[in-house]
Amino acid sequence: SQQGEEDPQALSIQEGENATMNCSYKTSINNLQWYRQNSGRGLVHLILIRSNEREKHSGRLRVTLDTSKKSSSLLITASRAADTASYFCATDPKLGRLYFGRGTQLTVWP
C-alpha cells in the first residue's frame, strides 16, 4: 500500500498547547499534503509541501518533510478548541490521485 500512516491515531491537548502529528509513507512522492476534516464534513486542504522542500509554514501550521525517512510532521502551534478535527496526510506519487493516511483525531480542550 502507498498509504501514509499517521501517528498518533488520537491526540488530546489543552488550548494553547502545541499539537504534533506525524505521517510516514512508503513510496517516492511528488508532494505531501495535509487535510483537516471536521466531524461529518468535507476535507479542507491545509498545506502542501513538495518533495524538494524541507519545511513550510502557513499561519499557525508548520510542516516538515524528510524524504530520506519518508516522513512528515504537522505542528499546530497555540492550539484552539476550533482546531478539534481529524487530520489526514495525503501523498501524491504523481499518478493522478492522492493516497490518504488513516488520520489523527485531535481534540483540543478549552
Next chain:
Amino acid sequence: DTEVTQTPKHLVMGMTNKKSLKCEQHMGHRAMYWYKQKAKKPPELMFVYSYEKLSINESVPSRFSPECPNSSLLNLHLHALQPEDSALYLCASSQPLTGDYEQFFGPGTRLTVL
C-alpha cells in the same frame, strides 16, 4: 468561486431504489473525484475523471455508476445498493495542469441504505 457543492446533503434509500448524487464546481478544474468514507476512516477513492473522461475506477461495484456530463458536473448514479454502502460520499476537484493535485472537497452526501 472556490466551492464544490454536493446535493443532496442527506439521502435515505431502499435497496431497490435508484438515486443520483450530484457534484458541481466552477473553479475550472478538469479533474473530479468520488470518494466513499466510513466513520473514523480515511476517504477511499472510487472514481477519477480527468478532462471529462473516466481515468481511474478503483474496482467499484457496478451498482455505482459515475457520469461526467461536462467539466463542471459530476454525478454518481446509485442502483440496488446494499446496507454496507451507507457512508459519507465526497466529491472533490483539482486542476491537473498545476501538477500538484491539491484537492477541493465538497461537504459530502450522507447516504443511508435501508
